[in-house]
Amino acid sequence: MDYELLCNKVISIVRLTANFIRKEALQFDLDKIEYKGLNDMVSYVDKTAEEKLVLNLEKLLPDAGFLTEEKTSTKKGKTYTWIIDPLDGTTNFIHGIPTFAISVALYEEGKPVIGVVYEINRGEMFYSYKGGPAFLNRKEIHVSVNPDYKSSLLATGFPFYEFDKQPEYLNLLSDLMKKCHGIRRIGAAAVDLAYLACGRFDAYFEYTIQPWDIAAGCFIVEQAGGEVFDFNGQKDYLAKKEIVATNGLLTQALFESINKHFKN
Structure with a gap:
């Protein structure tokens, strides 16, 4: 498995989905909110974005399963599982607060091998893959060194x-x-x-x-x-x-x- 190549393909899929979310943010109507539970909101944007992610990620690894927030796919995979949040920060999105992201992880036999988080409004793509460092927009990143x-x-x-x-x-x-x-x-x-x-x-x-x-x-x-x-x-x-x-x-x-x- 070439994890770096696969990660780059995931990034392309995430960017494509983000274009849809960014467009819908400009015309979103509060009347389109649904409630899954107390203060737990969802919209057609979450669901459609997830459908787009699932459709395209499935092409990369046809045998992989999915764990998704909106449950647009409940397919089980023996080796690989995609874990997806199509719109993390839904409440922010609904209220017009510009901090929300797409989150996609790939697990191989229960261990993470790819992680992609795209903060849509700032255009910041955070990602890593098995055997590589962590990146922000192709620049290697590290945690802080603050000791206390x-x-x-x-x-x-x-x-x-x-x-x-x-x-x-x-x-x-x-x-x-x-x-x-x-x-x-x-x-x-x-x-x-x-x-x-x-x-x-x-x-x-x-x-x-x-x-x-x-x-x-x-x-x-x-x-x-x-x-x-x-x-x-x-x-x-x-x-x-x-x-x-x-x-x-x-x-x-x-x-x-x-x-x-x-x-x-």
Whole structure:
């Protein structure tokens, strides 16, 4: 398998799909919103973008399966699985906030081998492939070298439909905001991870997160020299739907903070 060649083909497919999303953003009507659950919104843009991705990715690896947010394909694959979020940051998109992305990962026998995150409005393509470094628009990227909280900028996501851990989460935020340069909530986990990979953020954490939100970004972070875990310090973040990602230097400090407030 030539992972670099395959990654370049994925990038072309993602760019093509992004053109559709960018066009629809200019004329999107709030009346076209559907609700999958509490505060969990979707539109024809998400669904159509996913259909375009699935159709074209299937041509690259006909035997591959799919794990997709909008479930336009539930095909199972023995060796390969594409994990897709066609529009990460749907709430931003719906409200006209220009931070949303396409996220595509390829897993081979349960291990990531390709990750692509395209932040559409800034035209920033983050990607990596097995055996290669991480890139932003063809330039190699690395996580930051900030060694402690006092020089760091953190990222997180707010729970929007499961609030059972809200008190612990708010206490954690109160603790962290006194120690670092600040905490950002962009509203697109794939972008959070991409920004961590290129050194804009130094750490990112979130719970109640879905595999398609983070699969590509996690791989890119690790390829850029960072570390990714679940809240128990294990690597089961996709199944656990929780994530702690850092530049590697903040891992211990962030876990100490999390463990003060979350009991796993």
